[in-house]
Amino acid sequence: MIAQNYRRHPEALALQLVLQWGHRLVWALPRPTTRILRAIRAARGAAFAAAGRIAYPMKRSTPAWVREATQRARKLGKLVRKAxxxxxxxxxxxxxxxxxxxxxxxxxxxxxxFNIKSNQA
Structure with missing residues (x-):
């Protein structure tokens, strides 16, 4: 059912595939043998070529002084809790x-x- 919908609407497949591609497009499927499947593959390739490569955000590295400061803060917190x-x-x-x-x-x-005194003196 899903594959049938993608055959009818190849642009939906192209919009849903958000994958990180290399320098060229490599499809996991074998080369299609029917005319409609070749048209679908061509439409997908054109959509990806028009969209360009996907730029994923780079993870920022934490500076060493921040890591050291957080370690010292944790140690100080432990000492304060102990004390x-x-x-x-x-x-x-x-x-x-x-x-x-x-x-x-x-x-x-x-x-x-109250003062208690003894009478035996």
Whole structure:
């Protein structure tokens, strides 16, 4: 079905084939023997010749100083993570009524100073 559609519309095949070709066009198919297949092959060749070679973007290389800086940054991050210390805060908790009452009483008793003296001197 797909091959039949491409035989009917060879320009669709030429538009969908985005391949990187060498200095000349080399087809993977054997030389067509029928007149219609030769016409299709000629149309494909003309389409590729008109479009020209496809220029693929070149991958930029990263400079050495950038790679070295990222390595040092990773090492520094590891050292900082190792040196960090967990901070322990006394998080306020929601207490029920009785526990809240006990905490209030403790705070009240902490305000007073008690001195215990022995009578046996």
């Amino acid at each position: 960090q210390r967990a901070l322990e805060f006394e998080a306020p908790r929601k207490l029920n009524g009785f526990a809240q009452h006990l905490r209030d009483m403790r705070e009240a008793f902490d305000r007073y100073v």
